[in-house]
Amino acid sequence: MNSPFQRIGIVGKYDSRNLAEPLEKLIAFLEGRGLSVVLDHRSAAAVGKTHAPVVSLDDIGAHADLVVVLGGDGTLLYAARVLSCQKVPLIGINLGQLGFLTDIPANAMETMLGQVLDGEYQEETRTLLKTKIVRQGNIVSRTVALNDVVLTKGARGSMIDLEVYVDGRFVYSLRADGLIVATPTGSTAYALSSGGPILHPDLAAIVLVPICPHTLSNRPIALSDHCTVEVILQKGAGAFANFDVQDHYELQVDDRLVISPNDAGVRLLHPIGHSYFAMLREKLRWGTKL
Numbered sequence: 001m002n003s004p005f006q007r008i009g010i011v012g013k014y015d016s017r018n019l020a021e022p023l024e025k026l027i028a029f030l031e032g033r034g035l036s037v038v039l040d041h042r043s044a045a046a047v048g049k050t051h052a053p054v055v056s057l058d059d060i061g062a063h064a065d066l067v068v069v070l071g072g073d074g075t076l077l078y079a080a081r082v083l084s085c086q087k088v089p090l091i092g093i094n095l096g097q098l099g100f101l102t103d104i105p106a107n108a109m110e111t112m113l114g115q116v117l118d119g120e121y122q123e124e125t126r127t128l129l130k131t132k133i134v135r136q137g138n139i140v141s142r143t144v145a146l147n148d149v150v151l152t153k154g155a156r157g158s159m160i161d162l163e164v165y166v167d168g169r170f171v172y173s174l175r176a177d178g179l180i181v182a183t184p185t186g187s188t189a190y191a192l193s194s195g196g197p198i199l200h201p202d203l204a205a206i207v208l209v210p211i212c213p214h215t216l217s218n219r220p221i222a223l224s225d226h227c228t229v230e231v232i233l234q235k236g237a238g239a240f241a242n243f244d245v246q247d248h249y250e251l252q253v254d255d256r257l258v259i260s261p262n263d264a265g266v267r268l269l270h271p272i273g274h275s276y277f278a279m280l281r282e283k284l285r286w287g288t289k290l
Contacts (some may be wrong), residue, residue: 009064013071061086073098147186152178154238
């Protein structure tokens with residue numbers, strides 16, 4: 001059977017001591033099917049000598065029809081953010097702990113990935129947020145987030161004061177440890193542990209989740225993902241913003257963090273039969289049907 005994917009990029013969890021063996025196995029499996037393989041520099045360093053082409057992660061999307069992420073959810077988040085403008089689909093093989101996004105178990109890699117390569121897969125597009133920090137009229141930071149954007153207090157530990165606007169309209173003033181702006185993908189991460197709802201990935205929505213608010217009536221709010229959220233830091237020395245817990249930026253009073261939907265989302269592939277609810281049951285240890 002001819003695969004719809006002939007050029008496969010591989011991105012591995014480069015800081016993992018356990019990457020070399022599954023990476024070598026994956027390369028051999030793909031090449032055994034007659035597919036071309038390209039690695040990013042950091043993954044190539046983990047495997048040592050290889051005849052596969054090596055490119056920067058920024059460029060791997062131009063050399064691949066599909067990118068296989070070999071690692072945990074953090075590795076997939078990192079790859080998705082870097083490759084967000086390249087529109088190449090991603091699929092994850094789980095070498096980590098939870099595996100909300102990397103849903104192919106390492107011990108079933110050849111069977112399940114083989115089905116995907118044969119064209120038997122489900123595809124979905126996940127919401128991606130684009131962000132900018134505006135300071136005294138100048139943009140000092142731009143980045144994207146697949147999970148969440150978090151404004152949080154600094155090392156001093158005191159609450160911060162925020163003003164929140166949606167599409168230019170004032171929502172509330174918030175005194176809290178921080179605020180999470182999460183996509184459906186990120187709704188099962190920090191937002192969930194802070195009391196936010198689980199948003200199904202098919203929902204065109206984002207959620208605002210206060211972190212330990214001073215006023216207990218400040219509750220999570222679900223919004224359309226077509227809106228623009230603006231958060232202004234009113235008070236809070238040492239406060240900072242983080243993006244998928246991967247990029248961090250220290251904030252100053254009167255800084256404006258502007259969050260809006262990215263023009264293109266992240267394309268994720270899953271094996272046939274993938275169930276979001278089955279994943280939640282497994283990862284969150286919900287009861288099963290009797």
